[in-house]
Amino acid sequence: MHLRVKNKARQRLQERNSKKFTFINVSEEKTKLILSSDVSKLRQLQIEGRELNLITEEYYDQALREAEEKDKQRELAIKNGRVSELGLLHGIPISIKDHICEEGKHSTVGVMSFADNIAQEDAIVVQQLRAQGAIPMVKGNTPQLLLSLVSENDIYGKALNPHDTSRTCGGSSGGDGGLVASKCIPLAFGTDIAGSIRCPSEFCGIYGFKPTTLRVSSKDIIMPLPNGSVPQCVFQETTGPLGYSANDLKLGTQSLMGEELFRKDPNVIPLPFDEQRYQETLAKKKLRFGYFYGTDIIGSTTSVKRAILMTKEKLVKLGHEFIPFQFSKKEAQEYVDIHMICCTFGCQGQLSSMFKQQHDRPIPLLKTSFDFYNYPRFFQKILSAYYSRFVCERIGGVLALTKECSRDEIDDVLRRKARFTEDFIQRWEDMKLDAMISPTYPTCAFKFEDQEDIGFSTEYQVLWNVVNFPTGCVPITEVLEDEEADEAYQEKPNDVITAAFKRTIKGSKGMPVGIQVSTPRWKDEECLAIIKIIGDQFNFIKMAPQI
Known part of the structure; x- marks a missing residue:
């Protein structure tokens, strides 16, 4: 692995940790800020988010400025009797999973060679959430490549479960799950392709929801590949909420399924949230x-x-x-x-090639799988048979499936x-x-x-x-x-x-x-x-x- 790649990851972490925030003084008047009348809550988010390795990027000052603007909008809406026109998430602070693009923010997918990747625009789901008044404040940590139930990578470290730091908070939306469980953030948005919303919800003792694929946009939800996606993948990521309650899940899902979505992403099924069916x-x-x-x-x-x-x-x-x-x-x-x-x-196969081309490496938890994938086929068969017979039949079965597939397969x-x-x-x-x-x-x-x-x-x-x-x-x-x-x-x-x-x-x-x-x-x-x-x-x- 090139020293350049290590340095890139080290610089990204130093950049995050050295960032200072003013935490502007907040009036105790209830109408001053919807976001928080207690600035210590933001400081607690920063402390716990970093100590537990839950966050990859913070932008509190920007969020507070947005909250002030949301408060003005709310006051004007109250004055004019138009409160019903405010968004479903008006003034609510949220966290966004690392690999969901936000303009000007890092999206690394936990890969060192991707540590300096900055999104050029908001993903459609982020646009939907902003349109409903949500205020993104932090980005949540993930496993390297989103490929395990442990949110660990060589840039931001291992996300710790706030209930017991010797245990995982799950993956791949683990950082976001931990932020909600630690009461640092009221609502988070992750993605799910193999349980990545549900596992952190289960492990952290919170609510989580995976919508039907194609009811929510997956555009600009990236992987560290040339075009940011995995075109051959049969299963698509679907974005969903993690929160304190069933009501949080409903509001979060409604916000993702707004009418504007169908104009922005023609791949999404034009099926807006149906309140009547819910009731x-x-x-x-x-x-x-x-x-x-x-x-x-x-x-x-x-x-x-x-x-x-x-x-x-x-x-x-x-x-x-x-x-x-x-x-x-x-x-x-x-x-x-x-x-x-x-x-x-x-x-x-694509991700394995990416590691080689970028002189990067998989973390230890993923290394065995990637090494096995690159072995000659005859050796793969011998090794999987050995594991099945002498070590663990279930592990041997998984190894037998870890291979390059032919078109017929x-x-x-x-x-x-x-x-x-x-x-x-x-x-x-x-x-x-x-x-x-x-x-x-x-x-x-x-x-x-x-x-x-x-x-x-x-x-x-x-x-x-x-x-x-x-x-x-x-x-x-x-x-x-x-x-x-x-x-x-x-x-x-x-x-x-x-x-x-x-x-x-x-x-x-x-x-x-x-x-x-x-x-x-x-x-x-x-x-x-x-x-x-x-x-x-x-x-x-x-x-x-x-x-």
């Missing part, structure tokens, strides 16, 4: 839910199962119906393999994806389901020391990316003391991954635990309404300690 779902007396606690290829802890059971019991008392949903081992493995293959042929996996999705939707319709309740992850947030074994365990999350169903997370409870023992985690496989899950739940008492809620594609309004129904039954908020 009708809230009013329904009987909804039909499917649910599952695990599959034949991965399990879940006692605390995760309890969160699902608590949800079921609450909703049954309200008159709703619950039907068990089961996957065969073949079905469960199929959607995981489909997602893995599609992501590999869609990006790994790509055609085959696309047919498999279409067939799986069609069969899944048919089964859903046969069961007459309105929604599904499922685990987000097998455990609460895992320890950093276990990341090599379980840092890519997205089995519960990628299902909803493969079938493209809108899905959100609701915090339900926390881990109890008797849920930390080895027997608290059960699954059919018994290997090094199982051992890592058992290790990581030790010392997890008090960590937040939630559930996933999914509805059929395009039914984002129904999903958000059900999230609110469930959230209102628990009102669970896990306060993170302040630094």
Whole structure:
């Protein structure tokens, strides 16, 4: 790796850390600033954001100036009786994930050779949020290349969970999830292609929502490649909110689906947010839910199962119906393999070439995968067979799929994806389901020391990316003391991954635990309404300690 690349990353971090802010004096009058009448909150954001490695860029002075202007607009609207014309997020400070472009701000995707990349314009989703009155204030940290459940890179470091700094706050929208959980920011916007909004929401004990792909723009949401995108990738990033409540998710999603969106991005389905459908779902007396606690290829802890059971019991008392949903081992493995293959042929080869061309390197957590991808095919087969037989069958299976695909293999996996999705939707319709309740992850947030074994365990999350169903997370409870023992985690496989899950739940008492809620594609309004129904039954908020 070139020293030039290291220096570029070092300079970027020094630039962020050396930046000083005036934190202009704020009047205590309630009407002075919508943003905050307590400047110490901004200072706390700066302190915690840097100490926990949650932020990649800060622009508080700019945000405060914008807030003053928003306040003037609000006062004028009140005076003229036109408050209803203000945006849904008028005066609300937000964080934006690192790789979502903001004009004049860095978007690095956690890659050292990309450390000096500055966006030339706002992504369409940022334009939508600004049009609704939101005030971007910071950018959230991510994993290198967005490719793991640990938000770590060689520029900004490893994002720490505000509830327990020995644990990850998730990925790839981990910095944004941590900022919301630490009460530094009320609303954040991340992206999701394999659970990247839902994992941080689960691990940090907050709400999060992945909309249906193509209901929200993905333009100018970048990767460190010549044109900023991965053209062959089957799954597209979708932007969604992370917040304190179901109401936050609704406002955030509405803001992303404004009418102007369809003029700006012709690739988006012209389907604006439907308030009537949302309200009708809230009013329904009987909804039909499917649910599952695990599959034949991965399990879940006692605390995760309890969160699902608590949800079921609450909703049954309200008159709703619950039907068990089961996957065969073949079905469960199929959607995981489909997602893995599609992501590999869609990006790994291009990203591997990028590292070589830029004299850069993957972080240790990703190095094994990238090294394996570049091995000769005969050696890949030998190594994957060895792992399957002598080390861990699940790891061997993943290695077997980490390869360059031929055109016929790509055609085959696309047919498999279409067939799986069609069969899944048919089964859903046969069961007459309105929604599904499922685990987000097998455990609460895992320890950093276990990341090599379980840092890519997205089995519960990628299902909803493969079938493209809108899905959100609701915090339900926390881990109890008797849920930390080895027997608290059960699954059919018994290997090094199982051992890592058992290790990581030790010392997890008090960590937040939630559930996933999914509805059929395009039914984002129904999903958000059900999230609110469930959230209102628990009102669970896990306060993170302040630094």
